[in-house]
Amino acid sequence: MFRNRWLIALGAIAMAFFLVSADAHARVGGGFSGGSRGSRTFAAPPATPTAPTAAPIERSITQPGNAAPIGQAGIRPGLFGGLAAGFLGAGLFGLLFGHGLFGGMAGFASIIGLLLQVVLVVIVARLVFAWWQRRNMPTPVYAAAHPVSGHSFGGLSGILSSANVLATGDHLTIAKSDYDAFERLLGDIQAAYSTEDLSALRAKVTPEMLSYLSEQLSGNASRGLINRVTDVKLLQGDLAEAWREGNTDYATVAMNFACKDSMVDRATGQTVEGVERSEVTELWTFIRASGGNWLLSAIQQT
Secondary structure, three states: OHHHHHHHHHHHHHHHHHHHHOOOOOOOOOOOOEEOEOEOOOOOOOOOOOOOOOOOOOEOOOOOOOOOOOOOOOOOOOHHHHHHHHHHHHHHHHHHOOOOOOOOOOHHHHHHHHHHHHHHHHHHHHHHHHHHHHHOOOOOOOOOOOOOOOEEOOOOOOOOOOOOEEOOOOOOEEOHHHHHHHHHHHHHHHHHHHOOOHHHHHOOEOHHHHHHHHHHHHHHHHOOEEEEEEEEEEEEEEEEEEEEEOOEEEEEEEEEEEEEEEEEEOOOOOEEEOOOEEEEEEEEEEEEEOOOOOEEEEEEEO
C-alpha cells in the first residue's frame, strides 16, 4: 500500500508539471513571458499592428513598483508556483502518510480525487495570480502624453525604417541604428542559444535573462536534446514604446519573425521534434546604460 501511494504521488507530480508546462515552446524564451521592463514591468505595453496584445510578465526579479537596475540577477518565485507547491504538497503529504487525499478515500477514488485536486489548484492559482497582477500593477510615474505605438520598423523584406521616433516620458529618440541593433540581436541571440554559447549570450542579454536561458538549456541537456533555431528572419516590427529612467534607456518592440525551430537528439543529431518553418510574434524589451549597447531584458508572448 505504501508503495502504491508513492506511485500515485509521483503520478500527481507529473500531472501537475504537465498542466503548468503545457503552454511551453522551444526557441529563446521557451514561449514564456519574463524579464524586466523597469518601472513598466507589470504594465502592458501599448498595442501595435504587429502585436495588438501582450501577455503579462510571469517571471521577473523586479518587484511591483520597483525598477531593476542593469546587472541585477535573480529569480522571484511566482505566486502561482508558491500556491501550487503549498496545496499540492499538503495533499501529497497526507496521501503518503496514510491520511488520504480527502480524509479517508482509498484506491481508485483516491487517485481521481488527487487528480481533481491538482486541476482545481491550477485553475484557482491562475485566477488568483491574474487578480494579484491586476491589483499590484504599479501606477506609472511618468507622463504618458502621446504613445508611440504602431511605428513600423520592418517589412516583408526585414529592412528597417530609417525614421526616428520620440518616446513619451523622458525624451528618447530611436534611430535607424537602434532598429538595426534590434534586428541583429534577434538573429544573434537565437544563434547563440542554438549553439548553447553562454559567453555569446552574456554579451547580448541581461544577467536575469541569461539565468532563464541557462535554465532552459540545462533542461534540454538533461533530456539529451539540443534546441536548434535557424533561418531567423524578421518579417515585420513595431515600436511599442521607448523611454528613459535615470541613465537607462528602454525600448519595447513587437517583432514578427520566421524561423525553423526543432529539437535535436544530442547523441545522434536526429531531429525528434519540429522541423517546419513557422512564424512567431513576440515583444522584446531592450535595455542599455548611457552610452552602452542594447541588451535583451524581457520577452513577452502575444
